Amino acid sequence: MAAPPALYYKPPLPFTGAICGGMRDGLIVVISGSVLQSCCRFQINFQCGSGQVPQTEVAFHFNPRFDEGGCVVCNSFERGKWQQEERTYEMPFCPGQAFEIRILVTYSSFLVAVNGKHFLEFKHRIPLCRVDTINVSGDLSVASISFQGPP
Ligand code: 9QG
Secondary structure (H helix, E strand, C coil), X not given: CCCCCCEEECCCCCEEEECCCCCCCCCEEEEEEEECCCCCEEEEXXXXXXXXXXXCEEEEEEEEEXXXXXXXXXXXXXXXXXXXXXXXXXXXXXXXXXXXXXXXXXXXXXXXXXXXXEXXXXXXXXXXXXXXXXXXXXXXXXXXXXXXXXX
């Protein structure tokens, strides 16, 4: 089977793709794009397989919401339901503006930086070895999704 690409260029949304090289400590996933002017929400999911919720489990759901006063909801979807939310009442994204999200995967957590600044940490709830797919959807456009870091 061919290896998944290290770069997805201008993927149409909703997008589901394999994580190049699989999840491992030191992997950096870079998502460049723009928030739509009319944005309510968008989401980035690191998930187990390419099915849709609720058929698949989501290890990390990153969900900026403009329709709730500007917050970012993080969660996992396990055993058929959404689990405990971790909310940040800070909004690093602006409708109509470009962004770069860098997600560093470590043995213990996802570390998210937005536009070059650390934003939040989400500790693993699902073992990394079960996570193999990235999914992006909602009110944004994506210029590229790339994977950097250890082979
Ligand atoms: O609302 O919250 C995160 O805790 C749910 C949302 C859900 C998640 C979840 O409906 O939305 O954000 O797949 C979904 O339904 C996502 C997009 C309690």
